Amino acid sequence: MLKNIFKIIFIIILLLFILLIVFAVIRPEYIKYKQNKKEVVVDTSGERATSKNKVSDNEKNSSAQSKEYDSFTLDDRILLYEGDLNSDSMNKLIDILLEDIESTAFTKLDINLNGTELSYYNDKENYISNLNNFKNSIKQENNYYVEFEYNGIRSSIDKIIVRSK
Numbered sequence: 001m002l003k004n005i006f007k008i009i010f011i012i013i014l015l016l017f018i019l020l021i022v023f024a025v026i027r028p029e030y031i032k033y034k035q036n037k038k039e040v041v042v043d044t045s046g047e048r049a050t051s052k053n054k055v056s057d058n059e060k061n062s063s064a065q066s067k068e069y070d071s072f073t074l075d076d077r078i079l080l081y082e083g084d085l086n087s088d089s090m091n092k093l094i095d096i097l098l099e100d101i102e103s104t105a106f107t108k109l110d111i112n113l114n115g116t117e118l119s120y121y122n123d124k125e126n127y128i129s130n131l132n133n134f135k136n137s138i139k140q141e142n143n144y145y146v147e148f149e150y151n152g153i154r155s156s157i158d159k160i161i162v163r164s165k
Contacts, residue, residue: 087144
C-alpha cells in the first residue's frame, strides 16, 4: 500500500516537473520564435512573392534604396510558369518578360520560341518584336510547354524554351 502511494506521488511530481519545463522553457522560446519568424506574403496578382521581416516602412525604404544594380538577378516570377500552360498563363509570362526589358534590375534571358532563338543582347529590337508577335499569336484554345535550360552547374537559368502543343 505504501509503495502505491509513493508511485502516485512520484507520478504527480513528474507531471508537475514536465509542466514546469513546458511553461518555463519551451513556451517562452516558442513565443520568441513566432515573434522573430519571417512572414511570407504571396500575391497572386502577378506581383513578386516576397519574404518580409517585421520592420518599419522607413527601414524597408532605406534598404531598398541602398541595393545596387545586379545584372545577374533573375526575375523569380518566371519560375512559376514552368510546365504546361494555358493561353492566359502564357500571356502573363510574356508580359513579365516584356516588363523586364524595361527594368534594369533583371537579366534578360535568351528565349527559344518554337525553335526561334532570341537573344536580347544580340538584337534588342528583334527580341522585343518577336515577343510581341508571339503574344499576339496566342489563341485562347492553344496550350504551351515552358522549360528552362540551366548552366553547367545548375545554379542559374540560361534560357527559356517555349513550345506550342
